[in-house]
Structure formats: C-alpha cells, structure tokens
Amino acid sequence: MHAMTIPAALARTGSRILGNQQSPEALFRELRAAVDAHINRHGDQMGNLEAAVQAIQSQVNGGAGGFSFGPPSWGEQVASSDVLATLRNAAGKAKAQIDLKPTASITSVPGSGGGFIQPDRADPAAMPTRRLTIxxxxxxxxxxxxxxxxxxxxxxxxxxxxxxxxxxxxxxxxxxxxxxxxxxxxxxxxxxxxxxxxxxxxxxxxxxxxxxxxxxxxxxxxxxxxxxxxxxxxxxxxxxxxxxxxxxxxxxxxxxxxxxxxxxxxxxxxxxxxxxxxxxxxxxxxxxxxxxxxxxxxxxxxxxxxxxxxxxxxxxxxxxxxxxxxxxxxxxxxxxxxxxxxxxxxxxxxxxxxxxxxxxxxxxxxxxxxxxxxxxxxxxxxxxx
CATH class of the missing domain: 3.30.2400.10 (Major capsid protein gp5)
Structure with missing residues (x-):
C-alpha cells in the first residue's frame, strides 16, 4: 500500500469488492485498516480518502453489486460517521459524542435465538406409593x-x-x-x-x-x-x-x-x-x-x-x-x-x-x-x- 498512490489502492480494493473475490465485510475491514495506517502519512489527502471509504461502504451495505447485510453494526456506524472524520482532521485533539442507532438484538423468541435454548429435564414426578409392612x-x-x-x-x-x-x-x-x-x-x-x-x-x-x-x-x-x-x-x-x-x-x-x-x-x-x-x-x-x-x-x-x-x-x-x-x-x-x-x-x-x-x-x-x-x-x- 505504501508504494502505490492512495487512489490506486482504493481502486484495487473496490474492484475486489465488486468482483466478489472474497467477503465484502472482510475487504471493508481491510480497507479500514489501510485507511488508519495512512492517516499520519497522507493527512492532506484525508478528505478524498474518507469520501472513497464512504462510497465503498455504501456498496457493501446495499449499493452497487447488490450486497445487502441488514442494518450497519455499531462499529460500522462509528467508522463511517462525520464525527470520526472531524476527529481525524483534528489529529485526535478533539472529542465528540456519536449517537448510535439501535441494531436488531438477539432474543429468546422464535426466529431469533430461541431455537438454541433447550429446557432442562428434571427427574420424573411419580405418584406417591404406600408404605407396605405386612x-x-x-x-x-x-x-x-x-x-x-x-x-x-x-x-x-x-x-x-x-x-x-x-x-x-x-x-x-x-x-x-x-x-x-x-x-x-x-x-x-x-x-x-x-x-x-x-x-x-x-x-x-x-x-x-x-x-x-x-x-x-x-x-x-x-x-x-x-x-x-x-x-x-x-x-x-x-x-x-x-x-x-x-x-x-x-x-x-x-x-x-x-x-x-x-x-x-x-x-x-x-x-x-x-x-x-x-x-x-x-x-x-x-x-x-x-x-x-x-x-x-x-x-x-x-x-x-x-x-x-x-x-x-x-x-x-x-x-x-x-x-x-x-x-x-x-x-x-x-x-x-x-x-x-x-x-x-x-x-x-x-x-x-x-x-x-x-x-x-x-x-x-x-x-x-x-x-x-x-x-x-x-x-x-x-x-x-
């Protein structure tokens, strides 16, 4: 990544996503890691880089290529927020609050996590017996x-x-x-x-x-x-x-x-x-x-x-x-x-x-x-x- 220009790296990663060579979520995490690695080296290109990341995330979450994985997780919401971009431009000197949207929770109802819950089976409750002595x-x-x-x-x-x-x-x-x-x-x-x-x-x-x-x-x-x-x-x-x-x-x-x-x-x-x-x-x-x-x-x-x-x-x-x-x-x-x-x-x-x-x-x-x-x-x- 360091030997090529940032636009070329984004183009190559984007083509791998659209070509479905591996999991889009995995490629997006790879791209995010690349972005973090170049923050200190390419601060002047941060605006263009962040825009490219947002475009690729849009594809992953339901844009080009027909990929759709449901509501973004809290981690994805943080990575794509404008507040995070502001913090990066400020070289980590500022602080801000990020409001996260609720995601679908795993519950015990059928169709969620209920199928994995099995009741405990206790010992059988037999009817009483008479004491026999004769x-x-x-x-x-x-x-x-x-x-x-x-x-x-x-x-x-x-x-x-x-x-x-x-x-x-x-x-x-x-x-x-x-x-x-x-x-x-x-x-x-x-x-x-x-x-x-x-x-x-x-x-x-x-x-x-x-x-x-x-x-x-x-x-x-x-x-x-x-x-x-x-x-x-x-x-x-x-x-x-x-x-x-x-x-x-x-x-x-x-x-x-x-x-x-x-x-x-x-x-x-x-x-x-x-x-x-x-x-x-x-x-x-x-x-x-x-x-x-x-x-x-x-x-x-x-x-x-x-x-x-x-x-x-x-x-x-x-x-x-x-x-x-x-x-x-x-x-x-x-x-x-x-x-x-x-x-x-x-x-x-x-x-x-x-x-x-x-x-x-x-x-x-x-x-x-x-x-x-x-x-x-x-x-x-x-x-x-």
Missing amino acids: RALLGRGTTGSNMIEYPRQTVRANNAATVAELALKPESNFGWELAQAKVQTIAHWVGASRQVLDDSGQLRTMIDGELRYGLALKEETQILLGDGVGTNLLGLIPQATAYDAAGQAAGASKFDVLLRAIAQAEAADLPATGVVVNNADWLTMQGIKDAQGRYIGSGPMGTAMATAWGLDVAPSASMPVGKFLVGNFANAATIYDRLQPVVLLSTEDRDNFIRNAVTILAEERLALAVRFPAALIYGDYAAAG
Whole structure:
C-alpha cells in the first residue's frame, strides 16, 4: 500500500469488492485498516480518502453489486460517521459524542435465538406409593405346588390327672383337621411400543417399578382382607379371633384396648409380638395427652420407635380405619411363594408383532397359610372413650 498512490489502492480494493473475490465485510475491514495506517502519512489527502471509504461502504451495505447485510453494526456506524472524520482532521485533539442507532438484538423468541435454548429435564414426578409392612411380619416359605396342605389341631381335651393305685387312668382327646391354602396368582399388564422401550431405558425402568409396586400393593390388601372367594387369598383378618371387650373398664383409651387384646393373646398361650393399626389412627394416638396436657408418648420432638406396650407397631394404610390386629404374626401365618414377582415382555400378544407393540406383564404366585387363628386378635376401638 505504501508504494502505490492512495487512489490506486482504493481502486484495487473496490474492484475486489465488486468482483466478489472474497467477503465484502472482510475487504471493508481491510480497507479500514489501510485507511488508519495512512492517516499520519497522507493527512492532506484525508478528505478524498474518507469520501472513497464512504462510497465503498455504501456498496457493501446495499449499493452497487447488490450486497445487502441488514442494518450497519455499531462499529460500522462509528467508522463511517462525520464525527470520526472531524476527529481525524483534528489529529485526535478533539472529542465528540456519536449517537448510535439501535441494531436488531438477539432474543429468546422464535426466529431469533430461541431455537438454541433447550429446557432442562428434571427427574420424573411419580405418584406417591404406600408404605407396605405386612409381608415382613409373617413367616416365609416356598412351594413347588399349587396347593399347601397342613394338619391344624382343633381339639385338645387334656384330662391328665393324678391317679390312685389300681384306679383307671383318665382319657384325653385330640383332634386335627387338614387345612388347605391354595396358590393364587396376582398379575397385571400394560402395553407399549417397542420403539419407546428401545429409546428410553428410564421409561422401561419406571414401568418395571410401577408394575412391581402394583403387585405388592394388591398382595398386602389380600393378605390382610382377602375373603378366600374365587381367586382371592383367605387373609389374616377373616381368620383372626374376635377381640373380647367384655370387662373393659369405662373410659379406656385406645392404648387400653390394645393392652386388653394383648392379654387375650396371652390367655391363648400365643403371646403377641406386634400390632397392626391404620396409620391415621396411629398418628391420632400419638397425640393423646394426660390430664395436665402432657403427651403420654415422646411428643412432637421425640424420636421414639413405633411401639405400644413393648410391642412393635406397624402402621398401614391397608388396615381399615378404627381397626387393629394384634398377634404373634410370624408363628400365626406363613406366606409360601410359588413364583416370585417377575416382569415379562412379549411381542406375541394379539397383533403386537405387526404393530411393533410390546405387552409388559407382571405377576406373582403365592399362598397364605394361617396356622394359628387364635394367635391373631382383631377388633376396633369402640370400647375406647
């Protein structure tokens, strides 16, 4: 640039712009750099040089050659302003204010920068699940059959006594019955597309968990309340011994009722090991106070375990409100698992194959044998004040 005249340099740069040999914006920046480099060397030609720069910028921003790049940026506005030319002619000794026109801003709306903004995906919000406690109280076993049979003693007439010499000895009487517990199936299923299961491992895991929880929830209600009709289990409550409220003192609290039920189990020679209550009832019982307004339990700041009269308490929403079950659960009843809970997938159900669909099935098989009904005392708090 220094070896040629300034008009020749402008002519060469201008021809490169109009010839579209490279980006017009890049050539304009090159020209601006050349102008700045010659300010001190060609001060007397500054007026002509600035006019040439303005002409080329006009071409870049929409003049000859058909170039159009939208509104000039703030940098381009400063470079092309009359105020900048005045400052140059004044050899940098003056100062002035340049008013810049707003340019198009990048925003989050569609058509601007919105397409680059992606929402964060939080963990899924699953529906609440119930705390399941009953299975853990019972005895465990397995079976390879569809039926559990066990002799259960029904008669014990013990006539043992002291006997005089040469006297007849007393006769006692014992009797048994053959009890049966049929293995029953608990199952449910859901349909899904093969693509969504292949593409989302998290969804597949969630479905697996939901199906297994559904089995466990139904199992708990069957263990407690099943009536033995049809495919139902015969549960603990239908086979339990009724609570005997006779002799209950007036004004007894709910804890007093539980104590009497525990005593009833003791009288049957089957000492209770635990208590099942409705969880809402248990929370109400924790709020019981004495005549001075003091909590009889640990109070709101306490960390005591759920116990009553030295026995573990298992609150359960599956227990009906206002009811309780006291018993020696591990000895009274046993769960026999024929098939542990499993989740199976199949494309051979109905027209799944031609629809790329999958049937997801969860099932389990089990039997419930209540060996000692007298070990379970079932009742309500109607006798409580």
